[in-house]
Amino acid sequence: MNYVDNLSYKIMPTQNFQIVRGCAGCGSKQNFLNREHFRVNANGNRLDVWLIFGCEKCGHTYNLPIYERVNPGKIPKKDYERFLSNDKELAFQIGVTKRMFSKNKAEIAKESITYELIEMQKSNMESAGDCLEIILYNPYDIPVRNEKIVAEILHVTRAEAKRKLAEGKVIVRQEK
Numbered sequence: 001m002n003y004v005d006n007l008s009y010k011i012m013p014t015q016n017f018q019i020v021r022g023c024a025g026c027g028s029k030q031n032f033l034n035r036e037h038f039r040v041n042a043n044g045n046r047l048d049v050w051l052i053f054g055c056e057k058c059g060h061t062y063n064l065p066i067y068e069r070v071n072p073g074k075i076p077k078k079d080y081e082r083f084l085s086n087d088k089e090l091a092f093q094i095g096v097t098k099r100m101f102s103k104n105k106a107e108i109a110k111e112s113i114t115y116e117l118i119e120m121q122k123s124n125m126e127s128a129g130d131c132l133e134i135i136l137y138n139p140y141d142i143p144v145r146n147e148k149i150v151a152e153i154l155h156v157t158r159a160e161a162k163r164k165l166a167e168g169k170v171i172v173r174q175e176k
């Protein structure tokens, strides 16, 4: 008989992603930090909204487009107010959404991607399961290797985690 134990975790970003780009101020590649600040510009019947990033060395800014030339009616009123008040929570929500960066061809600084694992449901670890299945919900599509996740969750070395995965003792299923 085969027993499978289940563990469910959610992987969540813990800090704003940074952007790597050539800085016109420094004249070299730098990391740009999320300033938790929005710029809203009305032009006729069109609105632009940017999230402001600043070079960590010289403060030179880069505006990440959130909305470009949209009809104001397209922006939810609640969001619009949050843009105007520089809502930190919204700046974070956008600041950890990869799609916002990729659609603007902004390169995320890999080292700025940090995360935490939040346990969602645990089966009885004392049970005699032959196999452990880890379901990892990854709504922000954080790039992470299965062996690293296994090592962190089971408190084993990366090598040990790799072996368990190779032997099929542990299975990781990543879901969006």
Ligand SMILES: [Zn+2]
Pocket: 023, 024, 025, 026, 027, 030, 055, 056, 057, 058, 059, 060
């Ligand atoms: Zn700079």
